[in-house]
Amino acid sequence: MTPQDNFMVLAPIAEGRRGDLETLLASMTDRPGRADPANPVLPFGAFDRLHVARLLVLEDLAYADLGEAATPPPPMLAFLGDCDGDAESFRRDLAARAGDGLRRLFAHCSDFTADADLVDWMRAHETPPATAYVNWVGRTVRQVREEAALASFLRARPWPGPPQEARKSIVAAVQAEQAQGRLPLSPAAATPLGWTLRRLADLVLAPLVLLLLTPFLILIAPFYLLHLRKLEETDAEFTPRPAPAHVAALARIEDHDASNQFSAYGNVKPGAFRLLTLIFLLRLVQYTTRHIFTRGRLARVPTIHFARWVFTDDKRRLFFASNYDGSLDAYMDDFINKVAYGLNLVFSNGVGYPRCRYLFIGGAKNEQKFKNYIRKRQLPTQVWYKAYPNLTAHDLACHSQLRRLIEDGPMRDEDLVATLRLL
Amino acid sequence: MMDFADIQGLVRSGYGQLTACRLILLRVADPAAARAWIARAPITTAADLATPRPTALNLAFTAEGLRELGVAEPVLAQFDASFIAGMGSDEARSRRLGDTGANAPAGWDWGVGKRLPHALLLAYAAPEALDGFLATLDWTAGFTVLAQLPTAWMDGREPFGFADGLSQPAIDWSGTPNPDQDAHLTYANTVAAGEMLLGHANEYGTITERPLLPPEADPHNLLAEAEDAPGLRDLGRNGTYLVHRQLHQDVAGFWRAMRDQGGENWIALAETVVGRRMDGSAMLPPCPAAIPGIDPDDRAANNFTFDPDPDGLACPLGAHIRRANPRNADLPPSGGAIGRLLRNLGLTRQNLRDDLVSPTRFHRILRRGRDYGTQLSPEAALAGPVEESGLHFICLNTNIARQFEFVQGAWLAGRNFDGLSGENDPLTAGADTYSIPQPHAANRRLTGLPAFVTLRGGAYFFLPGMRALRWIGQG
Ligand code: HEM
Numbered sequence: 083m084t085p086q087d088n089f090m091v092l093a094p095i096a097e098g099r100r101g102d103l104e105t106l107l108a109s110m111t112d113r114p115g116r117a118d119p120a121n122p123v124l125p126f127g128a129f130d131r132l133h134v135a136r137l138l139v140l141e142d143l144a145y146a147d148l149g150e151a152a153t154p155p156p157p158m159l160a161f162l163g164d165c166d167g168d169a170e171s172f173r174r175d176l177a178a179r180a181g182d183g184l185r186r187l188f189a190h191c192s193d194f195t196a197d198a199d200l201v202d203w204m205r206a207h208e209t210p211p212a213t214a215y216v217n218w219v220g221r222t223v224r225q226v227r228e229e230a231a232l233a234s235f236l237r238a239r240p241w242p243g244p245p246q247e248a249r250k251s252i253v254a255a256v257q258a259e260q261a262q263g264r265l266p267l268s269p270a271a272a273t274p275l276g277w278t279l280r281r282l283a284d285l286v287l288a289p290l291v292l293l294l295l296t297p298f299l300i301l302i303a304p305f306y307l308l309h310l311r312k313l314e315e316t317d318a319e320f321t322p323r324p325a326p327a328h329v330a331a332l333a334r335i336e337d338h339d340a341s342n343q344f345s346a347y348g349n350v351k352p353g354a355f356r357l358l359t360l361i362f363l364l365r366l367v368q369y370t371t372r373h374i375f376t377r378g379r380l381a382r383v384p385t386i387h388f389a390r391w392v393f394t395d396d397k398r399r400l401f402f403a404s405n406y407d408g409s410l411d412a413y414m415d416d417f418i419n420k421v422a423y424g425l426n427l428v429f430s431n432g433v434g435y436p437r438c439r440y441l442f443i444g445g446a447k448n449e450q451k452f453k454n455y456i457r458k459r460q461l462p463t464q465v466w467y468k469a470y471p472n473l474t475a476h477d478l479a480c481h482s483q484l485r486r487l488i489e490d491g492p493m494r495d496e497d498l499v500a501t502l503r504l505l
Numbered sequence: 506m507m508d509f510a511d512i513q514g515l516v517r518s519g520y521g522q523l524t525a526c527r528l529i530l531l532r533v534a535d536p537a538a539a540r541a542w543i544a545r546a547p548i549t550t551a552a553d554l555a556t557p558r559p560t561a562l563n564l565a566f567t568a569e570g571l572r573e574l575g576v577a578e579p580v581l582a583q584f585d586a587s588f589i590a591g592m593g594s595d596e597a598r599s600r601r602l603g604d605t606g607a608n609a610p611a612g613w614d615w616g617v618g619k620r621l622p623h624a625l626l627l628a629y630a631a632p633e634a635l636d637g638f639l640a641t642l643d644w645t646a647g648f649t650v651l652a653q654l655p656t657a658w659m660d661g662r663e664p665f666g667f668a669d670g671l672s673q674p675a676i677d678w679s680g681t682p683n684p685d686q687d688a689h690l691t692y693a694n695t696v697a698a699g700e701m702l703l704g705h706a707n708e709y710g711t712i713t714e715r716p717l718l719p720p721e722a723d724p725h726n727l728l729a730e731a732e733d734a735p736g737l738r739d740l741g742r743n744g745t746y747l748v749h750r751q752l753h754q755d756v757a758g759f760w761r762a763m764r765d766q767g768g769e770n771w772i773a774l775a776e777t778v779v780g781r782r783m784d785g786s787a788m789l790p791p792c793p794a795a796i797p798g799i800d801p802d803d804r805a806a807n808n809f810t811f812d813p814d815p816d817g818l819a820c821p822l823g824a825h826i827r828r829a830n831p832r833n834a835d836l837p838p839s840g841g842a843i844g845r846l847l848r849n850l851g852l853t854r855q856n857l858r859d860d861l862v863s864p865t866r867f868h869r870i871l872r873r874g875r876d877y878g879t880q881l882s883p884e885a886a887l888a889g890p891v892e893e894s895g896l897h898f899i900c901l902n903t904n905i906a907r908q909f910e911f912v913q914g915a916w917l918a919g920r921n922f923d924g925l926s927g928e929n930d931p932l933t934a935g936a937d938t939y940s941i942p943q944p945h946a947a948n949r950r951l952t953g954l955p956a957f958v959t960l961r962g963g964a965y966f967f968l969p970g971m972r973a974l975r976w977i978g979q980g
Pocket residue numbers: 663665667668669670671672673752753754779781825826829830870872895896898909912913917932933958
């Protein structure tokens with residue numbers, strides 16, 4: 083199995099260059115916000131290890147709400163993506179095959195120089211996530227495409243007859259195609275040993291550390307809870323409606339595909355208490371996304387392809403990026419109805435978030451306040467790429483299931499019928 | 506306790522006994538005269554329904570209409586965001602609702618630009634009384650008529666010939682929804698009053714955003730105090746949003762496609778597309794336990810969910826009524842308290858299609874539509890000619906994005922409802938492809954289905970409570 087990795091280049095935009103940058107970014111799209119896979123600046127489609135990627139201007143829109151006197155941080159250019167195999171080799175591949183375009187993009191950043199080594203520069207600006215989520219760990223772009231081709235082939239004609247007969251004709255037809263060199267279904271590559279060992283170590287060590295800390299945690303728990311409740315009672319809620327023009331700008335780039343991108347940027351509540359809480363909870367979420375939610379769902383949510391939380395600015399701010407199926411309203415409803423507790427754990431440490439109790443109660447359940455809060459912090463993603471247009475995470479899972487018709491040998495009638503129904 | 510005298514009658518009744526109805530789209534010509542007319546218009550309230558009446562009248566406004574009538578921008582800005590923007594206002598919304606191609610606003614008969622109505626007057630009467638009633642309503646000083654949309658009474662059917670108006674959510678008029686999460690582990694047909702009326706608690710137990718005014722903005726003390734914001738006056742209270750879409754139905758095309766694809770079983774095929782038999786009977790037997798909010802007399806037609814039919818063998822997953830109301834609960838069946846906890850944490854084994862469909866109770870609408878044209882038998886429709894027919898789809902809700910737009914966008918026009926791939930509602934959204942699950946075999950897939958329904962116009966309106974109506978009339 084080939085595990086997935088991610089990268090995120092984050093660099094301040096040079097003063098006065100933002101307008102030019104946005105023009106260049108717009109030139110890379112074929113519909114508002116949607117990457118043209120063959121655009122000359124960064125031909126995403128040429129990189130067959132790349133699942134999703136985006137370029138956006140990262141700026142703190144909620145800054146004014148804080149009522150701080152200081153000036154907001156300079157806007158940054160963020161370039162992030164999720165790929166098969168390790169990010170380091172992907173960076174090298176990017177630099178080798180799209181070097182000119184990357185230089186054109188990064189030339190808008192204040193600390194980029196024409197003679198900089200691209201790979202070094204990207205590595206130096208790498209901003210790793212606190213937590214990353216992958217819908218199906220090990221499913222490569224190549225696998226997605228091969229299985230999608232299989233599904234289209236199977237759906238293009240009827241497969242009559244009793245289920246076992248239908249399966250036989252399907253297998254025969256696919257094998258005939260494969261004999262002609264079509265409909266390849268490549269076997270999974272060997273899992274890198276280092277990755278397996280790191281996962282295993284994490285699987286065991288993280289709980290062990292937690293176990294060791296337990297006496298201490300129990301000791302401080304009452305004080306922690308008291309202080310938490312005090313903060314929760316007094317932390318200001320700030321959830322005005324987002325400006326219609328802002329919402330319209332976001333909507334313009336949404337719903338051009340069965341999936342959408344989501345980028346949001348907010349402020350972490352000041353003080354070590356909140357920061358430590360957030361670091362601890364994101365680590366907890368990371369543990370679940372590494373070891374539990376690796377097969378099609380983040381808790382009860384089956385619609386997220388990739389997601390990540392990233393600290394920036396000395397952990398003063400938190401960036402959240404995701405790739406999800408359906409429209410934003412449906413996505414927010416999913417959040418509220420299915421994983422409000424999980425969202426609250428993380429986001430209730432953000433400035434202005436709807437009031438929570440004990441970190442996980444309330445919060446997102448204040449539906450409209452939550453939606454206002456989210457929308458207000460959402461940033462337009464100037465360029466968004468997804469390697470498999472109009473396929474949902476559920477489609478991908480169905481396609482993998484269809485592949486089993488070919489590779490798994492005879493199935494029980496019941497499973498077979500369920501699989502045939504996916505056609 | 507609900508103040509029915511403050512609620513327009515349409516919220517409580519579709520006036521089925523008044524079989525004649527005209528929908529009149531108005532534009533404000535003279536704001537002062539228009540306001541004066543509004544102030545004395547004989548609007549029917551929900552309290553009036555206690556005694557049978559020969560006529561009924563209700564009145565709603567678009568955001569542009571309220572603006573014309575002098576409602577100030579800061580007040581307008583507090584209404585529902587979709588209402589403020591308007592149904593045909595931007596491509597992003599059109600994309601979401603499936604209002605593209607032949608349904609795009611550019612081709613509408615009414616609803617955008619100079620043909621955007623300011624007000625919708627809904628007039629109901631017994632057939633012989635309608636013209637006389639309309640003659641008593643002299644709005645000419647204040648308004649010009651954009652269109653008078655006639656309707657036709659089809660004896661409880663719609664132009665394709667199916668029984669309609671059978672399933673509606675039951676409003677919990679107590680106004681105090683049960684906040685207990687465990688109360689939503691099975692499907693209920695009741696909805697919190699706040700889903701259909703502003704100013705009351707909704708399914709989340711909160712009150713949906715609506716304009717709240719400082720006392721200065723209500724010098725004559727016409728409005729009630731906001732329940733959740735003491736000191737402020739609630740302009741939304743007992744009002745709701747009315748969604749109106751004029752849906753042209755290609756009746757001959759529908760039956761032609763059913764005959765071509767269904768052969769001698771063409772009627773049965775059409776019934777799978779709708780998800781009910783033509784006479785309205787359900788595809789699933791009533792479930793043994795009574796569903797809260799379903800009348801005992803309504804058991805045969807509505808006391809069912811799709812739980813016993815997860816594969817769509819009795820009613821296809823993509824059938825119109827299954828999409829429009831999936832009748833699911835907040836959580837897939839999960840056993841006891843521990844099972845539920847594990848399920849919520851995502852730690853139980855989950856089936857491929859679990860949790861693909863959002864809980865129905867947050868996405869209910871109250872349908873109040875009327876048909877137009879004629880209603881023919883399938884055979885007569887095929888023989889033709891067929892008069893221009895369709896549905897004035899009208900529904901009420903308090904949060905347009907979460908209710909109407911969600912049902913229309915994610916469930917009807919959406920191409921991935923309940924795990925389906927690349928097919929939308931075959932009845933209303935021009936599906937092209939429609940899968941019908943078969944017992945013990947792969948699905949039957951129909952392809953090449955044309956669109957049977959075309960959007961001819963539409964707008965979002967605010968149907969105010971009576972106090973708010975007086976406030977608007979006051980200026
Ligand atoms: C011309 C277009 C349409 C036709 C011919 C049509 C027809 C029907 C019929 C025959 C029924 C079953 C009878 C009943 O339960 O009342 C029904 C139910 C329903 N329809 Fe439609 N409909 C149309 C458009 C729409 C639209 C645009 C929506 C919403 C956006 C919608 C939402 C519903 C809902 C919510 C139900 C009730 C489902 C339930 O609770 O079981 N319909 N429709």
